[in-house]
Amino acid sequence: MPRFIERRSRGRVVLLTVMAIALSACVGSSTTAGPGNSGATSSPDTGLGAAASAFANVRSYNFGMTLAGGTFSSMLSMLPTSSAVGDAPFTIGGTIIVKPEEAADIKMIGLHIIEIGGQDYLDMSGTGSFDQITISGTKLAERFSPATMFSSAINPSTVGGYDRIGSDTKNGVQADHYRASSAGLATLGSIAAITGATWTADVWIAQDGGYPVSMAIVGTAVDNSIVYEVLFDISNVNDPANKVTVPTKVTGA
Numbered sequence: 684m685p686r687f688i689e690r691r692s693r694g695r696v697v698l699l700t701v702m703a704i705a706l707s708a709c710v711g712s713s714t715t716a717g718p719g720n721s722g723a724t725s726s727p728d729t730g731l732g733a734a735a736s737a738f739a740n741v742r743s744y745n746f747g748m749t750l751a752g753g754t755f756s757s758m759l760s761m762l763p764t765s766s767a768v769g770d771a772p773f774t775i776g777g778t779i780i781v782k783p784e785e786a787a788d789i790k791m792i793g794l795h796i797i798e799i800g801g802q803d804y805l806d807m808s809g810t811g812s813f814d815q816i817t818i819s820g821t822k823l824a825e826r827f828s829p830a831t832m833f834s835s836a837i838n839p840s841t842v843g844g845y846d847r848i849g850s851d852t853k854n855g856v857q858a859d860h861y862r863a864s865s866a867g868l869a870t871l872g873s874i875a876a877i878t879g880a881t882w883t884a885d886v887w888i889a890q891d892g893g894y895p896v897s898m899a900i901v902g903t904a905v906d907n908s909i910v911y912e913v914l915f916d917i918s919n920v921n922d923p924a925n926k927v928t929v930p931t932k933v934t935g936a
Contacts, residue, residue, distance in 0.1 A: 730888050731845055731861050735834040737893035742783075743925035744917050747776040751912035752877075752902065772912060778925050785822060786927035797930055798822060804930050813930040833895045845886060854918040858887035858896045877902055880910050894920065 751772035777789035786799040795806040797813065804813035825831055845861040852858070863884035880902040887897040895917060902911035919925060 730859055730893060731847070731886065733893055734886075734888045734895050738833065738895060740892070741781055741894055742921050743778070743780045743919075744921070745776075745778050745919040745925065747774065747914075747916045747918075749774050749912060749914040752910045772909065778927055780925065780927050785825070787822075788927045797927065799927050799929055802929075804933060806930070811930070812932045812934060815933050833898070845884075850890065851887065853887040853896045854916055856896060856920075857890045859890060861886045861888065877910050880904055889920075892920070 749772050773792050775789060775791040777787065780786040784800075787797070789796045789798075793807070793809055795809070795813075797804040801817070803816045805816055806813045844866075845863055847859055848862050849860050850857060851860050853860075863882075868882040868884060882900075882902050884900045885898070886895065888894070889896050897917065898913070898915040900911070900913045901909065904910045
């Protein structure tokens with residue numbers, strides 16, 4: 684097989700794995716407040732329920748995410764650049780452009796992925812040289828978009844699992860702070876198939892604009908090790924400095 688074809692095939696596997704991790708993060712986050720949570724207030728603050736739709740007005744943002752434990756470790760083993768061991772956390776971060784045209788510039792575990800103009804560009808070596816790969820059907824920008832990530836965890840059937848506990852300055856903006864109820868936390872272990880863990884689940888919603896600012900879901904074992912973790916932060920919302928551009932050094936074009 685010609686080397687450039689082999690490289691592009693490997694790149695497709697890597698991109699699909701990254702998308703699977705992103706989707707898994709959404710699914711994992713949804714366990715924080717399942718329909719069976721019964722310990723929340725009877726009339727939760729409507730700001731949490733409206734947050735997902737409020738994000739439709741966002742044009743761009745920077746994000747950072749940390750994942751650990753759960754199903755993430757097995758997915759990481761599929762990545763040729765992964766050095767993660769066991770349930771050790773790994774980070775994903777970058778810039779997402781939502782409109783006028785979706786684009787993404789994302790770095791994770793030695794990978795640099797740029798999506799723009801319907802094309803994916805992948806640097807697996809850290810040299811700044813990108814393979815151009817066309818993948819139809821699924822876009823990274825969609826997987827990491829606020830609508831996908833947040834709506835999977837917080838929707839009309841799950842907002843009752845959280846209580847508004849106050850307000851904080853989070854990621855540079857004033858935000859309302861919501862926390863999962865005790866009954867909702869008790870449900871976490873059974874859904875995640877992790878026993879003996881202590882859980883916390885918090886969400887912050889911007890007071891100006893009503894969009895999600897941060898999400899933190901953590902399961903801690905008796906020995907204080909992290910057995911499950913999804914940390915998600917959004918910053919620089921609608922900042923004109925948020926840019927995604929086609930890389931200058933591209934192979935396979």
